[in-house]
Structure formats: structure tokens, C-alpha cells
Amino acid sequence: MAFDYDKLQSAVRMLLEAVGENPDREGLLDTPKRVAKMYAEVFEGLGKNPEDELSAIFNEMHEEVVIVKDIPFFSMCEHHLVPFYGKAHVAYIPRNGQVTGLSKLARVVETVARQPQLQERITSTVADTLVNKLNPHGVAVIVEAEHMCMTMRGVKKPGASTITTSVRGIYQESAGARAEVFSLMRG
Numbered sequence: 001m002a003f004d005y006d007k008l009q010s011a012v013r014m015l016l017e018a019v020g021e022n023p024d025r026e027g028l029l030d031t032p033k034r035v036a037k038m039y040a041e042v043f044e045g046l047g048k049n050p051e052d053e054l055s056a057i058f059n060e061m062h063e064e065v066v067i068v069k070d071i072p073f074f075s076m077c078e079h080h081l082v083p084f085y086g087k088a089h090v091a092y093i094p095r096n097g098q099v100t101g102l103s104k105l106a107r108v109v110e111t112v113a114r115q116p117q118l119q120e121r122i123t124s125t126v127a128d129t130l131v132n133k134l135n136p137h138g139v140a141v142i143v144e145a146e147h148m149c150m151t152m153r154g155v156k157k158p159g160a161s162t163i164t165t166s167v168r169g170i171y172q173e174s175a176g177a178r179a180e181v182f183s184l185m186r187g
């Protein structure tokens with residue numbers, strides 16, 4: 001995705017003017033440039049297909065659960081463009097030896113989080129990415145996050161955390177399997 005740095009910089013300049021700041025005062029002179037760079041970084045997942053992150057697939061006959069938990073992530077709430085951040089836990093049961101690299105699960109989370117987002121959509125997109133690419137027996141994703149739009153503004157409830165889950169395959173069908181994986185993921 002090609003970011004329009006010039007447009008971003010003039011938008012930031014306009015924003016500063018609109019709140020009554022003087023964008024030409026010394027401390028703010030480089031701010032439009034810095035903020036443009038920052039947006040390019042925090043939105044670098046835009047235009048990427050998270051399935052491309054699951055490039056390493058090993059033919060390993062392990063048809064039991066694999067869990068990577070406590071994957072830290074930072075995202076930007078699409079309603080207020082302020083951060084929400086926390087941890088994602090990703091579990092899947094490979095099928096037919098379709099085992100991916102552990103770091104690739106964290107890369108999927110990273111790509112999906114680095115765009116204007118909702119926590120629910122991060123959770124379901126990570127689950128669907130694994131389903132589409134690996135065709136596993138089951139997938140479970142838990143995301144726990146704190147939303148700055150609920151802490152520094154608005155309802156102002158610091159410490160409130162939001163938990164979302166997405167399950168696919170066997171974890172959708174079997175309450176027992178789901179309870180087991182959730183306890184491993186959150187334990």
C-alpha cells in the first residue's frame with residue numbers, strides 16, 4: 001500500500017490549526033512529518049493479506065493442539081483513532097501435516113492489528129486466516145484488550161478490559177474441546 005505522506009502531513013497541519021495550535025511554532029515544525037511516519041507504521045497492515053504471513057508450512061504430522069499465547073499487539077480503534085492494545089492467544093489443531101511456523105501466528109496478529117480496527121474483527125479475521133490457509137481441524141482465538149477510547153476520554157474507565165473469542169471447526173462443535181482449549185489458552 002502506498003501511503004500519501006504529503007496528504008498526511010497537510011492533514012496533521014490542518015488538525016493542529018483546527019484545534020487552535022500554531023503549526024509554525026518551533027516545537028510543532030516537524031510534527032506533521034513525524035505523525036505521517038507514525039501512521040504509516042501503525043497502519044502498515046493495510047492492503048496486506050494476512051494469509052501471506054503463513055508462508056512457512058511444514059509437513060509435520062501433529063494433529064493435536066498448538067497454542068501461542070500472550071502475543072502482544074497494538075491496534076487503533078476505527079471509531080476514535082486512538083490505540084487499543086493487549087494480548088492475543090491463538091490455538092489450532094493442524095490437519096494433514098499442515099503445521100505453520102509459530103512466529104507466523106504472531107505475524108498474522110500483527111498484520112491484522114495494524115489497521116483501523118475493531119477488536120471483534122481482529123479476533124475473527126485471525127481465526128478465518130488460519131482456516132483459509134491451513135484447513136485445520138479447529139481454531140480458537142482469544143483477544144484481551146484495553147481501549148484508550150474508554151480510558152482517556154468518553155466513559156473514562158481505566159482498567160476495564162474487553163475479551164473477545166472466535167472459534168472454528170471442532171471448537172465450534174464441541175463444548176468440551178472448547179472448554180479445554182480455553183483453559184489452556186488463559187491458564
Ligand SMILES: Nc1nc2c(ncn2[C@@H]2O[C@H](COP(=O)(O)OP(=O)(O)OP(=O)(O)O)[C@@H](O)[C@H]2O)c(=O)[nH]1
Nearest residue numbers: 077078079084117118119120147149150153154155
Ligand atoms: N464493539 C466495539 N466497539 C468499540 C471498539 N472500540 C471502540 N468501540 C466503541 O465504539 C463506540 C462508538 O460509540 P459512539 O456513540 O458512536 O461514539 P462516542 O460518542 O465517542 O461514544 P463514547 O465512547 O461512549 O463516548 C463506543 O461505545 C466505543 O466504546 C471495538 O473494538 N469494538
Ligand SMILES: [Zn+2]
Nearest residue numbers: 077079080149
Ligand atoms: Zn474507540
